[in-house]
Amino acid sequence: MGSGPREHAIAWKLCQSKTVEHVYVVPGNAGTAMLGKATNITNVTVSDFARVVLLAKELGIGLVVPGAVQYFVDDIEGYFRGTGIACFACTKEVAQLEVSKPFAKDFMIRHDIPTARYQSFTAAGVEAAKDYILQVPYPVVVKAAGLAGGRGSIIPSSKEEALQAVDDILVHQKFGREAGSSLVVEEYLEGTEVSILTLSDCNGHTWTFPTLQDHKRMYDGDIGPNTGGLGAYGPTPFVTPTLMKEIEKSIVQPALEGLLFEGLKFVGCLYTGLMLTSSGPRVLEFNVRFGEPEMQSMVLLLDDETDFAEVLLACINGTLDQVHIDTVPGFACNVVMTGEGYPDPDLDHGGEVIEMRDTGSDAVFFHGQTRMEDGKLTTGGGKPLTCAVIRDTLREALDAAYEGVASVSFRGMHYRKDIAARLPNFSDYRALIHS
Structure with missing residues (x-):
């Protein structure tokens, strides 16, 4: 459910699952329409959950994956509860952890989770x-x-x-x-941001993805307005196993246990946005769904033996500890291309023709608001394309991602040229990083 680059990445990975016969995307975009094992459905309003449930029954759907948190807030999980159709979404009550900053901050204080x-x-x-x-x-x-x-x-x-x-x-x-x-x-916290994505099932089993780093500000050098993210890479080389254990012990597990203590069992993906400060990790925000643009890199890191549909179903069924889930060596990187006027919704517009030159690269282009008009690929505003690659080294991944970006052109196209350019100096982290 959705039409952004995160939803394209999820659909792309689900199409590779051996247990999946077909993927339907409501409403999807030009990119999901090109997937060989997927079909866009555009004659159903995605926010009409009652109609979406009927559609899922008509199609014999076994798993529903909503992308945006607004679906969670509007109780998509409740609509599918009792239907026999698995829905990878937390409850609307748990979604308050993302949608209400005061709720989230007060929750962190109640459960001694370090924050600003x-x-x-x-x-x-x-x-x-x-x-x-x-x-x-x-x-x-x-x-x-x-x-x-x-x-x-x-x-x-x-x-x-x-x-x-x-x-x-x-x-x-x-x-x-x-x-x-x-x-x-x-x-305001000084330090380096990092994104932690943790799968959690209904029986308390968890699995944390390799850490990634997003780039939220609009312009190079981390200046300008905040955006929905203009690129992400991972794993982050500065988050060592020792530091990761510290993060899980002091932040991730207390958050999940705190929710359970308050009668809010978490099923789904907990996104923890952290600032690594000289005094240790501090939580910037919690989200209750897959990150964007982190997901465009994350799907490339999952190994071929990981059946993504099985993993999501295991979260719902409480069997996450019984399915295979692992990642490949190497680094994944993505660079987001935006349209003219983004991120101001009053100036952001679409309708520009996208030219994509075939370079023979294995880069994956995840689409956002794109559509086909008279046989031409056009923008629909927002973040039309994300170029994602995976390579043995971070340097190789960055070079390949920017080579992919260079093969794309449309009027008003903008992208950051400094993804992963400033790896941090962690001289103050000797107390935490020693493995």
Whole structure:
């Protein structure tokens, strides 16, 4: 369910599963339409869950995989509960961990999960939020409380910009009424970001993917507005086994156990966005679904013996410990290409013809908002294409990804040229990294 590059990557991997007869994508895009074992269904509104359930029954579907968190919030899991059709989604109550920044921050405090200092404010507390910003002795990040398509975190460069961010979110409703009903003012953390994706089944079995690093800011050098992610690579060479054990012990397991303690059993993929600071890992955010653009690299890392459909079904059935799941050696990297105007929804538009030159490369192009018009591939706004590759070394993966990007052109095309260009200096991590 969905039409973005993450959904294309999921469908691409499911098409390789030996246990899968056919994949239907609602509504899909031009890329999913090109998959040999898949069919797009565009005459059903994807948000009409009652109709989607009927469609799944008519087609004899065994597994439903929603992509975007909005489906979770709107209770897709509840619609499929009791139908006999497996749905890889957490409950709408668990989804609050992603969709409500105040809920997530309060949850972390309750369960001693390390995170940044913060304070939450409602729309009635504009002046209180501004007073708080002026009083705290550290730089801050201002986050819209609800879903904002990855754009709701504003990193101001001054107190004045932080005050303006409060007005943008709470007064001007820049990210919409629901997202801007409240906000969180959070301590800005220095360090290096890393993404942790953990599968969890209904019996508490877990499996964590290799760590990846996303690149959220719009321009090279990590400047400009936040986006939904412009590229990701992994595994990250600086997250050692020792550090990973520390992260699982102090963050991932306490989060899953905390949810269970509060009557919110987690089934699905827990995405943990971390900042590795000089004082140790700190949680930036939790998501309750596969990451994007992380997923475009992750599917390349899974080995040929991993049947992705079996793995997702095992999460739902409580048998994750009984299925094969493993990764191949090497590094996967992806580079996202955006359209003109992105990420501003008022300026972002589509309709541009995409030219793709055949280079004979094995790079995989995952589509976002693309469509075929009069036999021509065109953009539909947002992030039309992601070029993903896997190689033995990170350097080789980066070179191959950018070679793939060079074979694509469309008017207004933009991409970051510094994916994985700045590996961190972890001299302050000697206490944690010693393996």
